[in-house]
Amino acid sequence: MDGIHDLGGKQGFGNVELDASSIEKRHIHGFNERWHAAVFTIMNSLFAHGAAANTDHFRHSVERIDPINYLSDGYYGRWLGGAETMLVEAGLLTQDEVNNRVLSKGHKVAEPIAARPAEQSPTFAPRSAAYHPTAQREPLANPIFAIGDNVVAHSLGGTGHTRLPSYVRGISGQIIAAHGAWVFPDANAHGHGEAPKHLYTVRYQGADLWGPNAEEGVVLNIDLFEPYLELAQ
Amino acid sequence: MSEKSAAIRAEALESLLVEKGLLDAARIDDVLTLYNERVGPMNGAMLVAKAWRDVEFKQQLLADGTAAIAQFAFEGGQVDKLVVVENTAEVHNVVVCTLCSCYPWAVLGLPPKWYKDPAYRSRVVREPRAVLTDFGTHLPAEQEVRVWDSSAEVRYMVLPVQPKGWETLSEDELVNKITRDSMIGVEVLAEVAE
Numbered sequence: 001m002d003g004i005h006d007l008g009g010k011q012g013f014g015n016v017e018l019d020a021s022s023i024e025k026r027h028i029h030g031f032n033e034r035w036h037a038a039v040f041t042i043m044n045s046l047f048a049h050g051a052a053a054n055t056d057h058f059r060h061s062v063e064r065i066d067p068i069n070y071l072s073d074g075y076y077g078r079w080l081g082g083a084e085t086m087l088v089e090a091g092l093l094t095q096d097e098v099n100n101r102v103l104s105k106g107h108k109v110a111e112p113i114a115a116r117p118a119e120q121s122p123t124f125a126p127r128s129a130a131y132h133p134t135a136q137r138e139p140l141a142n143p144i145f146a147i148g149d150n151v152v153a154h155s156l157g158g159t160g161h162t163r164l165p166s167y168v169r170g171i172s173g174q175i176i177a178a179h180g181a182w183v184f185p186d187a188n189a190h191g192h193g194e195a196p197k198h199l200y201t202v203r204y205q206g207a208d209l210w211g212p213n214a215e216e217g218v219v220l221n222i223d224l225f226e227p228y229l230e231l232a233q
Numbered sequence: 234m235s236e237k238s239a240a241i242r243a244e245a246l247e248s249l250l251v252e253k254g255l256l257d258a259a260r261i262d263d264v265l266t267l268y269n270e271r272v273g274p275m276n277g278a279m280l281v282a283k284a285w286r287d288v289e290f291k292q293q294l295l296a297d298g299t300a301a302i303a304q305f306a307f308e309g310g311q312v313d314k315l316v317v318v319e320n321t322a323e324v325h326n327v328v329v330c331t332l333c334s335c336y337p338w339a340v341l342g343l344p345p346k347w348y349k350d351p352a353y354r355s356r357v358v359r360e361p362r363a364v365l366t367d368f369g370t371h372l373p374a375e376q377e378v379r380v381w382d383s384s385a386e387v388r389y390m391v392l393p394v395q396p397k398g399w400e401t402l403s404e405d406e407l408v409n410k411i412t413r414d415s416m417i418g419v420e421v422l423a424e425v426a427e
Contacts, residue, residue: 008331008382009359013352016367019345022414029342029413030269034261035243037268041261042246049255059333075334075349077239084246092255101245107238134313135386163384165331167358179314182386199385215362218378223385 001159002166004067009167009210036076042083051083051090053124055135056189060161061085124191137196139181143226145200149175150232153202153224161189164228168220171208172232176221177201184225198226272309273342274413277390279305280317280340281416282407285395295319295392302340311338313386318379320418325376326391327365327418329357330383337388341413348417358382368419391418398424 007013021029031037046052052061061082062070070078087093145151152172153164163185179199187195206218250256280302284291294301298315315337318326330336334349347353357364361378365371372378381389393415399407414420 005332007351007355010351010355011359013350013355016347016353016356016364017350018347018368021345022347022368022419029273031265031343032346033240034265035240035247037265038247038261039243040268041264042243042250042256044264045250045256045260062333071351072235073239074236075346076243077236080239080243080246084242087246087250092253093249097249098246101249102242105241105245105248107241136313163332165382165384167331179385179387185385199387201387210359215360215378216374217376218361218380220358220380220382222382223387225385 001063001161002155003063004070005063006165006167008165033076039076039080039083043079046083046086049092051086051092053191054183054188056161056183056185057124057191058082058086059185060189063161125193135183136179137181137183137194139198140196143178143198143200145175145178145198145226145229145231147175147178151175151200151202151229152232153228154230156186156227158186160186162186162228164224165222167209168202168204168222168224171204173202173204173208175200176203179223182225184227186225186227199223200226200229202229267308268338268343272307272338274340274411274416275408276305276307276342277337277340277413277416278408278411279404280390281392281411282404284392285399285407286404291392298390307339309338309342311336312340312388315340315388315390316381317390317392318381319392320394320421322394323375323377324379325372325418325421326379326381326389327357327361328381328383328389328391329354331355331358332384335383335386335388337390340390341416345413365419368414370419370421372421391416393420393422396422396424 052058062078064085065078065081069081073081084098088095150172153169155164155169156162181196182199183194184197187193201221202224204220206214209220251258280294284294294317298317302315320326331354334344336344336348358380361380362372383389412420415422
């Protein structure tokens with residue numbers, strides 16, 4: 001979906017706001033707040049009890065957050081919105097239960113759930129018994145493209161999950177690496193199976209993406225799935 | 234909703250899930266311990282230090298990062314395939330995820346806040362040289378900038394250039410000097426006067 005999460009190339013967000021770990025160049029890491037870790041753990045638990053079918057399903061729940069909230073809630077706030085949506089959609093909690101509990105924690109108003117429902121509720125097949133340590137899979141077909149090919153990416157035009165950002169669409173780039181076949185997020189997020197597709201790294205010249213005022217000597221590399229691509233004319 | 238509201242909402246959800254037996258609160262402490270103590274940029278820094286001292290390991294790390302780090306069995310997840318890209322006098326690499334905030338947790342830990350904020354995600358693909366100046370990093374015009382947008386399950390880490398004067402340091406000494414930001418590619422390491 002062409003949602004607010006597709007931030008690449010958008011203008012107007014201002015300078016990067018550094019945190020102490022960058023300013024002081026110290027090895028600060030881990031969670032800044034306990035509630036961040038709570039959200040992280042809740043997210044993990046979604047997979048354990050089936051509310052989240054897979055990572056792609058989860059990422060799409062975050063993308064469906066109200067766009068204003070997406071920008072203002074922070075990273076773990078976004079995850080929280082996604083988690084809440086999936087718990088309600090899976091029938092494990094009701095929206096009223098969540099809202100009432102928020103009120104009892106001292107909120108004056110129960111703001112509506114952060115995420116909007118999917119256009120259609122996906123139904124997921126039970127998890128395959130096969131254990132896969134990664135999202136890489138045996139290819140179902142030979143790759144269509146080879147390193148060195150010039151390609152153009154086009155949106156598949158759906159309203160669902162995709163990993164094709166808008167800023168590279170319609171621009172010619174060159175394949176510089178082939179990574180084999182991987183679980184296809186556009187299908188997997190919606191219960192349409194893993195449908196493995198070949199994955200390539202495509203290199204774009206900055207001036208091709210951003211025009212004559214682009215910074216000089218900049219290239220952009222991005223990993224794109226085969227169904228997004230066709231040979232450049 | 235502000236971050237403060239999100240914190241209250243998280244507390245509400247946590248308490249509901251614990252009551253319903255859908256969440257074990259003790260797991261939150263496990264997650265805190267894992268990412269605060271065992272998973273972090275010290276793992277990536279160890280790889281960089283080793284690569285600077287061991288040419289064979291460096292070649293392996295650049296040729297097949299996934300295989301090169303398998304021996305360390307890092308925890309933390311989010312690295313199905315690791316690609317390590319080398320900074321040189323001619324090329325500077327910098328990593329982003331414009332669509333969400335994909336990041337190589339197993340080698341760098343959890344990402345800093347700015348990596349997940351809209352300003353970095355939107356701007357670094359479009360004007361990386363300008364964004365790097367926000368970090369105090371000024372690249373020479375003749376150095377090519379390569380931005381890597383982690384849009385699938387491949388994860389990227391930068392192998393920084395070793396500053397002059399660090400050649401005599403041990404790997405252990407180096408680990409404390411190699412910064413997380415240099416492995417994301419927003420910082421160029423330099424000897425800091427004590």
